[in-house]
Amino acid sequence: MTATVAVLSLGGTIFMSQDGEGDNARPDDGAAARLLATLAGDVQLLPETLANTSSSDVRPHHLAAVLDRARAVVDAGADGVVLTHGTDTLEESAFLLERYWDREAPLVVTGAMRPASDVGADGPANLRDAVRTVTAPSARGLGVLVVFDGHAHRADEVTKSSSRSVSAFSSAPTGPLGIVEAHDLHLLQAPRPRVAQIGGTLPDRFPPVPLLIAGLDEDLELLDHVPSAQLAGLLIAGVGMGHVSPAAMPRLRALLEAGTPVVVATRIPSGGTSTHHYAYPGSEVDLLEAGATMAGLLPPQKARLLLQTHLGAARESGAEVTTEGVRELFAPFAS
Incomplete structure (x- = not known):
């Protein structure tokens, strides 16, 4: 045939x-x-x-x-x-x-x-x-x-x-x-179970989620000039295992306390983010304690899209976006 x-x-x-x-x-x-x-x-x-x-x-x-x-x-x-x-x-x-x-x-x-x-x-x-x-x-x-x-x-x-x-x-x-x-x-590998699908169809546009890159002498000052109401969420391409500068933390805490989800990936090509290796200010432990979510093995560009699909679905259904819900979304990609 x-x-x-x-x-x-x-x-x-x-x-x-x-x-x-x-x-x-x-x-x-x-x-x-x-x-x-x-x-x-x-x-x-x-x-x-x-x-x-x-x-x-x-x-x-x-x-x-x-x-x-x-x-x-x-x-x-x-x-x-x-x-x-x-x-x-x-x-x-x-x-x-x-x-x-x-x-x-x-x-x-x-x-x-x-x-x-x-x-x-x-x-x-x-x-x-x-x-x-x-x-x-x-x-x-x-x-x-x-x-x-x-x-x-x-x-x-x-x-x-x-x-x-x-x-x-x-x-x-x-x-x-x-x-x-x-x-x-x-x-070359045994097929693995697929991550659960969202279903339905894509929206015409996604909620706004900018992607900011952490680095040497970068404290995310841009956030001082963007009203939190204009951000549906924020994606950070962190250094190392998903870190930002200590001076960036008050800005991120303010967003999180206002209910804006923050997801942190790493700008490093392989290895993903951690949840427990470092506990200094701006580290993954500090970010998690503030309410952020770690992206695991997802690179920043994919992590941003995953967060946007979640926010778009919540907007469509009227559901509340919670820290627990965002972390559950990223759990299959944990490293």
Whole structure:
């Protein structure tokens, strides 16, 4: 039986072309058709362009449209869905989609580091591997995956680790989930239970949650000039295991006492935050005692989105946002 794969597109470098000098890549509305035409084989492709934009301009409403169409085509009989996406925020979109994707069929996100017009374009191989992953028996039930450079990654663990290499994505702390082969996805690890999904659909926009980076001589003075009422929450990319300067603590305590949730991740690429290693002012123990939540293994950009989904759902339902509720949300990602 011929497999059927829906190919949804939000654009990105994979569907861009360069100028005659090989620079200034821009969206190319014809690139998708040219690339898809190269994928001759036994799989029936159902292409649909939802947008053709850089990933820096992808919004929640774009991903809501992806969810609606992906669910519809799978419910109509498609074996799964490939989503093409720019690489800059690909890991964030995959993480968000994983919170909502509630079908057995795989949803595979891919893209490219080189434009379609480049002599060394990586888009064709990535798209081919994404389609192969969708049709692989071993991929069913794994949720949202990112396929890039011959490897498959879990949405919750993948991160863009190079701004230039065609091998742009890696997974921490486990490494890639599998290697894409011609007729299956060769798993390098035993599948683990997925973190509970939120369900429903994404809102058009999320509540405002800025991300501030801690560092040497950074006391988060910006918070003195932002009324707490304008912040639905705050995400801190802390130093080390999730630390801030002692001088930043009064500002964070004031926010927490006013009911604004504060989540602290680490700016370090691996290792995550702690809950008990250090107890000096501004350390993780001090932050926890003040009411903050530690993000665990989630990097700042994903932790921010997880907090925003929680705040958005609470706003929609009228539920109270509590410290206990936020900590429960992040508990599956504890390090």
